[in-house]
Amino acid sequence: MVRTILVLGAGKSTSYLIDYLLKKSDEENLRLTIGDLHPENIPWDFSSHPNCKVIPLDICNEEDRKNAISEATIVVSMLPPKLHIKIAEDCIHFEKHLVTASYISKEIEALDQDVKKKGLVFMNEIGLDPGIDHMSAMEVIDRIRSKGGKMLLFESFTGGLVAPESDTNLWHYKFTWNPRNVVLAGQGGAAKFIQEGSYKYIPYQKLFRRTEFLDIEGYGTFEAYANRDSLKYTKAYGLEDALTLFRGTMRRVGFSKAWQMFIMLGMTDDSYTIENSEGMSYREFVNLFLPYSPTDSVELKLRHYLKIDQDDIRWGKLVELNLFDGTKKIPLKNATPAQMLQYILEDSWTLQEDEKDMIVMYHKFGFELEGKKRQIDANMVVIGENRRYTAMAKTVGLPVAIATIQILNGNITTPGVQIPISSEVYGPILSELKSQDIVFNEFEVPYLGYNPDSVGG
Numbered sequence: 001m002v003r004t005i006l007v008l009g010a011g012k013s014t015s016y017l018i019d020y021l022l023k024k025s026d027e028e029n030l031r032l033t034i035g036d037l038h039p040e041n042i043p044w045d046f047s048s049h050p051n052c053k054v055i056p057l058d059i060c061n062e063e064d065r066k067n068a069i070s071e072a073t074i075v076v077s078m079l080p081p082k083l084h085i086k087i088a089e090d091c092i093h094f095e096k097h098l099v100t101a102s103y104i105s106k107e108i109e110a111l112d113q114d115v116k117k118k119g120l121v122f123m124n125e126i127g128l129d130p131g132i133d134h135m136s137a138m139e140v141i142d143r144i145r146s147k148g149g150k151m152l153l154f155e156s157f158t159g160g161l162v163a164p165e166s167d168t169n170l171w172h173y174k175f176t177w178n179p180r181n182v183v184l185a186g187q188g189g190a191a192k193f194i195q196e197g198s199y200k201y202i203p204y205q206k207l208f209r210r211t212e213f214l215d216i217e218g219y220g221t222f223e224a225y226a227n228r229d230s231l232k233y234t235k236a237y238g239l240e241d242a243l244t245l246f247r248g249t250m251r252r253v254g255f256s257k258a259w260q261m262f263i264m265l266g267m268t269d270d271s272y273t274i275e276n277s278e279g280m281s282y283r284e285f286v287n288l289f290l291p292y293s294p295t296d297s298v299e300l301k302l303r304h305y306l307k308i309d310q311d312d313i314r315w316g317k318l319v320e321l322n323l324f325d326g327t328k329k330i331p332l333k334n335a336t337p338a339q340m341l342q343y344i345l346e347d348s349w350t351l352q353e354d355e356k357d358m359i360v361m362y363h364k365f366g367f368e369l370e371g372k373k374r375q376i377d378a379n380m381v382v383i384g385e386n387r388r389y390t391a392m393a394k395t396v397g398l399p400v401a402i403a404t405i406q407i408l409n410g411n412i413t414t415p416g417v418q419i420p421i422s423s424e425v426y427g428p429i430l431s432e433l434k435s436q437d438i439v440f441n442e443f444e445v446p447y448l449g450y451n452p453d454s455v456g457g
């Protein structure tokens with residue numbers, strides 16, 4: 001029997017997802033329907049595949065959306081999270097399974113009982129982070145518990161970075177996913193975590209100045225800042241008794257201290273618009289946030305404001321972004337400071353066609369077994385192929401694709417709104433990811449507890 005997979009949205013993270021499903025389409029009797037607002041942007045090798053159909057689809061057009069969902073066997077949504085709720089409601093109505101890589105929203109969570117009544121699987125957070133982080137963590141945590149171990153510490157870090165061979169700027173960073181999410185990272189509330197039994201909170205203004213350092217053999221040293229809310233996974237992971245629970249985002253050393261300059265200036269603010277933003281030069285944008293002076297230059301005012309010298313590496317990072325260029329213009333009308341900053345950064349931080357990105361994930365598991373405290377460190381490094389087939393697209397898209405087929409084949413059957421933390425889910429998916437060269441390396445190391453010189457120390 002032919003099964004139809006409806007993929008909603010064909011953005012940057014879907015190249016491997018679509019490629020994997022099409023390669024499996026004959027043996028799995030799959031037909032792929034891709035619904036996108038801009039179908040003309042979908043690569044020809046996908047749209048011309050005999051088992052693929054591309055349709056123009058505005059998700060806000062209720063009739064078209066319902067028609068597409070009603071004809072599918074299962075729905076995969078790669079759209080922005082705010083659009084998932086209408087899709088989810090339609091999936092319940094037409095009794096279709098749903099797979100997304102997004103965090104579970106309160107609106108989606110509220111559908112749990114209706115989803116269970118229909119016997120449907122609504123699999124969420126099945127991308128990279130969230131996604132591979134959940135599955136790889138639970139595989140080790142469950143293994144420790146099966147031996148009688150007691151979890152004491154869990155730390156998890158993920159970074160979407162530029163590969164070493166394509167690292168060509170002072171920031172050691174280029175965009176590998178949604179730039180807006182990078183610019184707004186950490187906003188919307190204090191970062192929350194637990195350290196050695198004490199609850200800790202870091203306000204946004206201090207977030208990028210409280211970092212932990214990590215070493216990965218062969219790839220050097222990284223820094224990590226705290227994610228917004230590490231505590232929401234306490235119950236899901238069964239870590240209510242753990243002394244430390246911390247999740248963070250990885251960058252190369254020096255990024256966070258430099259990013260703090262944008263926060264100090266107010267450039268990451270997304271709460272108001274600049275009335276005359278359209279046509280403003282990069283230099284004029286910088287001057288918006290500085291005091292008036294009839295004599296001092298923008299450069300001098302900025303160095304005084306930030307209290308940095310001209311030979312500071314952070315100054316070099318600002319110059320490298322062409323922030324003081326009076327000829328480069330921002331074409332955005334009534335834009336927020338964050339939107340204007342994003343435009344400037346994309347000008348410098350966009351991957352070129354043949355450049356490669358890199359995904360790094362690092363877990364620390366502290367536990368007590370047979371009266372002895374032990375620690376396992378695990379890391380994963382994935383290098384992209386080029387701008388289209390990125391490591392980000394691979395690590396986000398492949399878990400989504402694999403989960404979709406597992407649900408179709410009846411290997412994942414537990415109904416409800418869920419994340420991938422049960423062995424029924426993570427077992428087959430992690431196994432298949434290994435065959436795609438997405439592998440964790442584990443090391444047993446001396447138990448160190450929480451680093452007192454790191455975040456929250």
